[in-house]
Amino acid sequence: MTNSHRISLADLAKNSEKILLKGSSRELDSQHTPTVEELTECLFFSPGDGRIWLDDQRMLLIHSSSFGLLRREMIDSLGLDKSRDILTRTGYLSGLRDAELIQKRWPDSDPASIFEAGTHLHGLEGVVKVETIFFEFDTEKGLYDGEFFWHHSSEDEEHIAAYGIGSSPACWMELGYAIGYVSGLVGSLVIFREVECQSMGHSICRVVGKSAELWDDIEDDIRFLNVTTNEADMRIKPDTQFDKMELDTPDDQPKMIGVSAAFTAANHSLQKVAPTNATVLFTGESGVGKELFASMLHKFSRQTGPFVAFNCAAIPENLMESELFGVEKGAYTGATSSRPGRFERANGGTLFLDEIGTLSLAGQSKLLRVLQEKEVERVGGVSAIKVNVRVVAATNVDLRKAVDKGEFREDLFFRLNVFPIHLPPLRDRKADIPLLVNHFYHQFCQQHQKAPSGMTQSARQALLNYGFPGNIRELQNLMERGVIASEEGEPIDLPHLFRNEFIPEDIIYSVNHQGTLSHVDDKKASTNSLLEYITQFVGGEDHLDIEKLEQSLLQEAVDNAQGNLSEAARRVGLSRPQLAYRLKKNK
Numbered sequence: 321m322t323n324s325h326r327i328s329l330a331d332l333a334k335n336s337e338k339i340l341l342k343g344s345s346r347e348l349d350s351q352h353t354p355t356v357e358e359l360t361e362c363l364f365f366s367p368g369d370g371r372i373w374l375d376d377q378r379m380l381l382i383h384s385s386s387f388g389l390l391r392r393e394m395i396d397s398l399g400l401d402k403s404r405d406i407l408t409r410t411g412y413l414s415g416l417r418d419a420e421l422i423q424k425r426w427p428d429s430d431p432a433s434i435f436e437a438g439t440h441l442h443g444l445e446g447v448v449k450v451e452t453i454f455f456e457f458d459t460e461k462g463l464y465d466g467e468f469f470w471h472h473s474s475e476d477e478e479h480i481a482a483y484g485i486g487s488s489p490a491c492w493m494e495l496g497y498a499i500g501y502v503s504g505l506v507g508s509l510v511i512f513r514e515v516e517c518q519s520m521g522h523s524i525c526r527v528v529g530k531s532a533e534l535w536d537d538i539e540d541d542i543r544f545l546n547v548t549t550n551e552a553d554m555r556i557k558p559d560t561q562f563d564k565m566e567l568d569t570p571d572d573q574p575k576m577i578g579v580s581a582a583f584t585a586a587n588h589s590l591q592k593v594a595p596t597n598a599t600v601l602f603t604g605e606s607g608v609g610k611e612l613f614a615s616m617l618h619k620f621s622r623q624t625g626p627f628v629a630f631n632c633a634a635i636p637e638n639l640m641e642s643e644l645f646g647v648e649k650g651a652y653t654g655a656t657s658s659r660p661g662r663f664e665r666a667n668g669g670t671l672f673l674d675e676i677g678t679l680s681l682a683g684q685s686k687l688l689r690v691l692q693e694k695e696v697e698r699v700g701g702v703s704a705i706k707v708n709v710r711v712v713a714a715t716n717v718d719l720r721k722a723v724d725k726g727e728f729r730e731d732l733f734f735r736l737n738v739f740p741i742h743l744p745p746l747r748d749r750k751a752d753i754p755l756l757v758n759h760f761y762h763q764f765c766q767q768h769q770k771a772p773s774g775m776t777q778s779a780r781q782a783l784l785n786y787g788f789p790g791n792i793r794e795l796q797n798l799m800e801r802g803v804i805a806s807e808e809g810e811p812i813d814l815p816h817l818f819r820n821e822f823i824p825e826d827i828i829y830s831v832n833h834q835g836t837l838s839h840v841d842d843k844k845a846s847t848n849s850l851l852e853y854i855t856q857f858v859g860g861e862d863h864l865d866i867e868k869l870e871q872s873l874l875q876e877a878v879d880n881a882q883g884n885l886s887e888a889a890r891r892v893g894l895s896r897p898q899l900a901y902r903l904k905k906n907k
Contacts (some may be wrong), residue, residue, distance in 0.1 A: 497789075
């Protein structure tokens with residue numbers, strides 16, 4: 321077993337930072353958040369782009385029989401032990417992420433309800449119905465003890481269909497989920513075991529969970545979890561290879577973040593070409609991060625020289641030649657000294673030519689000569705200067721079409737198009753939006769010394785479904801605006817993020833309390849009316865009345881909830897007493 325496939329028992333992931341202290345199932349109250357209804361409404365559908373979300377995590381809806389086929393073929397080809405190993409770790413990661421979701425979404429909920437939420441989520445995700453017998457925990461001591469009944473186990477159904485009744489429990493992925501969820505909350509390893517299982521002929525699955533030190537022997541459990549142990553430190557951290565892709569950069573530098581297939585494909589292409597000297601052409605819309613990709617390409621290359629960026633659209637045509645190739649003293653009026661151009665300054669490194677499609681035909685001819693001869697001649701100079709520069713170009717226009725129109729030289733195009741890498745727009749990278757939102761949220765909270773209490777669900781859903789014509793740059797701007805406009809201790813909501821941007825018309829479906837799909841017309845109507853109120857101040861002479869805006873938002877929430885203050889408070893991310901106080905204060 322290699323270290324790269326182990327789950328390290330080191331520091332717990334971020335979701336254990338909030339201490340839940342002591343508690344037990346005796347303290348459970350069905351009215352405490354997160355309720356089953358609140359958890360249900362975190363599951364929503366975006367039919368237009370083929371994605372399902374649980375809060376900010378993408379989910380999959382597949383046939384149980386298809387999962388059963390996959391499970392059976394894994395067992396037949398890899399064997400029982402290896403298949404159990406993989407499925408247990410898969411469930412473990414899912415449980416750990418759900419624990420993080422619950423703590424982040426409901427940071428002020430009572431501890432017992434946080435633990436119980438995992439049982440509801442397991443059912444909501446269609447895996448198993450969990451009946452709690454009892455549980456108790458003490459996170460200060462890292463202790464947990466609990467017992468549960470599992471009904472309608474999806475894994476049992478598929479296992480029995482394939483292999484019949486056997487002598488061993490078969491709910492591997494479900495056990496992994498329980499271990500990940502509870503360990504993530506307790507802050508130390510909690511082992512769950514099936515002491516009865518339908519796959520063994522029992523009428524129900526009975527599951528017992530205890531802190532690792534409360535079991536006599538956990539070697540078999542550890543083996544299937546694929547973890548390393550340390551008697552001095554029994555804490556869990558998810559293997560980073562299963563988490564988000566975030567290329568290492570200094571803390572004050574932009575980061576490349578993403579898990580989507582489109583991002584991963586571009587990243588793999590970058591890492592393949594980086595160690596070579598090949599010319600690279602980045603294509604994609606404005607704001608997709610072409611310069612960031614170019615700088616990372618340089619970072620992973622073998623070059624020791626500098627990375628020099630040059631925007632071809634930002635320099636007047638009459639200065640283009642001197643900026644790129646340099647100028648000798650006295651070459652023209654005002655040239656009081658000699659200075660190198662961008663090619664010389666990038667010698668031994670990388671020259672990034674952004675918006676290459678804006679170069680004039682004359683500028684294209686001179687650039688082509690430098691690429692062919694690998695030498696430059698300064699304006700007013702009499703001799704050529706050899707340069708060793710890797711050229712990386714970027715464009716947001718289709719250069720092939722520009723060639724067909726006679727606006728771009730075909731020979732230069734082929735010189736630049738040695739290794740093209742297309743960077744997709746953010747609307748095709750929706751799986752990356754939650755990661756980027758989280759990154760920018762923390763970045764701007766720190767930068768502007770602000771402390772909002774997260775983001776409302778409606779704000780997150782709007783960002784997931786927004787078209788982002790400005791791509792990542794626009795998302796970055798929206799998040800910075802939202803952090804700045806937010807109130808201390810209050811969540812960022814739609815009015816904080818959007819000003820005169822077009823709010824998405826696409827309907828995002830959520831699951832209502834009855835378990836059926838419904839669209840969020842009430843939220844959208846509230847948003848539109850608020851936006852109409854806000855936009856009258858954009859570019860106008862009136863002053864924005866924050867109290868009036870808040871009153872309008874809260875009153876609409878109450879009206880849409882038909883006077884139910886608890887429901888209205890939930891919709892705007894407040895407690896019922898907070899909502900009542902604000903309504904009274906603003907009257």
